[in-house]
Amino acid sequence: MEGLHMDLKRAEESNLIKGAFVGSSNYPISHLFYADDALLLSECNEVYMSNLLSILHSFFFYLALGLKINVAKSCVYGVGMSDDELLYVSNRIGCGKGVMPFEYLGLQVGSNMNLVNNWKPLIEQTVLNELEKIRMTFFWGRSDNIKKITCVKWDNVLACFEKGGLAIESLKAFNLALICKWIWHFSTSNGGIWVHVIRAIHGSHGGLDNRGCHVLGIWQNMIKLFSSAQEKGWLIQNPIRSKVHC
Template sequence: MDKSLGPDGFTFGFYRRYWGILEKDVVNAVSYFFKYGTFLRGGNSSFIALIPKMQDDKLVKDFRPISLIGSLYKIVAKTLENRHVVLLGDIVNEVQSAFVTNRQILDGPFIFNELLHCKFLGVVVDDEKVNRAAKKIGCLTFKMPFSYLGIKIGGLMSRINSWDDIVASLHSRLSKWKMKTLSIGDRLTLLKSVLGSMPIYYMSMLKVLSQVLKSMEAIRCHFFNGAESKENKLMWVKWSIVLASKEKGGLGVSSYFALNRALMFKWVWHFRNDCNSLWARVIKYCMEKMVDLVVGIW
């Protein structure tokens, strides 16, 4: 991991260890780039290496290409990145919700969902403007009535069978793993790293039904104990112990219930502390319109 092979130059570990010797030369090289806008000879050279995907690599498709560049190039690139990151919020349009500091990738779906709720509650919203806004924030431009969309987005996810695809994805992922050939430590690692993060996207937006949470926890429990989902096998470790914190004698695996609630409450914190974001402003606008509508009715 910390080896320098061939013409790819020195690693950053080398730079850190011998910084007292290299400091002046590195600073001069970086300063030269920012003064003249070009690298010294060989500073931006790179080469393509092929990394095998499998042991018996014979064909081109069995390799993964990777471009290796020198450490000096990375230092300059990181410096430029750090200088630009403070300006991106003003340069990039606010409808771009991903890959910008203090913006959430789920802002777009939430904004679109809020506009739909305003539409259903009688707030006057132009259909064409909503579709254009949906396209800008990264959602699909729907070509169907809003009444159908309301059932699809809001209503269907309150039904148990609407989560079948998510539950099935957990099963399909498990089918690719030889769980009986893995040690209990290996299964615990996969449990935390993969199965714990797969449904995060949906859990960040929707409150998961208790029956669905129970089914998903049962899948993880059977996998951890090395049993098939329909296999009647004695469980050596109670699932409640696995979900308990390490301070309480557990294994520190996050429960889906706690994960779902934490992700939902994150948006409350986001709304309270980032009130100038596009998502927060849309919610405030819709709330004001709904209040005006209620006052008008009374």
Template structure:
């Protein structure tokens, strides 16, 4: 039965990422089904015969497959069906086809079939350099600069532990104060040696710190 749409979601809505994941799960199922039917051949990893056909993170997807003529055509069909079913269009202007030990002729063919650009290794995926030497410091510099720029203006919000240990209905976080719990654990007879040992351990760990940091 068709679902009638009553209202949409704006960008930034907390529910939007969850709904998007439900939709792209269909894309994952479609590529897996074509792989089972032998219409799409994934990339073999290791000696155990494991084939990987795609990797997904949020709205980023990587398709992996053998350099065969059938794979680009099958992939184009899957993407087109996904667009018709979901109403979401793949931005081929931001998509690349990248080959590893693949001839330039095949890359040009895949480029014409999928209407995207030919990329090269190394490339950036989710902010990380893929295919670059991980031991070279220079390959990580763009990521470190980006993190420094995003986190540089942030400061730790200092909050009194007395406020943190207050109940939630009083504006606190409801975190238990160790200063109140430890004496109870030390004298608890029903719990046996384990509770007394836990109390002693908390005393040794907690009260070596600053007196104001004994909550939590």
């Protein structure tokens, strides 16, 4: 996929193709890769489409790497396009006409991801409680056939040694730590497409300054959790060495 990436970047720099633009700074994105899947973004222009197809069937990508794009199994999706326009493009490329939203890796792409229902196919809302219940059942030696009395509150078991607990890691705290780790990565990263996208949408500080996030969404919710953890004194203030305390 590295060869395809280089071909697409050169074509974009030469204005042979034009991808999508994100945020007020118009950060360009022409392609995204995940494993052996490729998501190609392009302006609805016949010249760009022809150039894009030429790249996919190029000598380097097909003969040198031995890879071949199965266009018939691919789909084209349109944003702000009529059904007739989308049908024309799909016929021009020779692939199927997709409908938004569509499912990828268990999630609905094109849906409002601020709604809990759109995350349920990937993870249930009560997953942390269910996982804690499984751990608690195992810890107390219970089963479907064996019932035992709970001697100590589970919150006390999860507490630090200094607070009289057994320092069993809280899944809720661990999840918060992982969320805050993304903030840490953003603060210390020198680049990366996801960092550029966050900055294009929420400003150069990514919503960590006094202005906050510019757009409602998942990143805004992560910033709120991070700020709440800081206000409660759960985080060391230096973002480079942040960690969650018990």
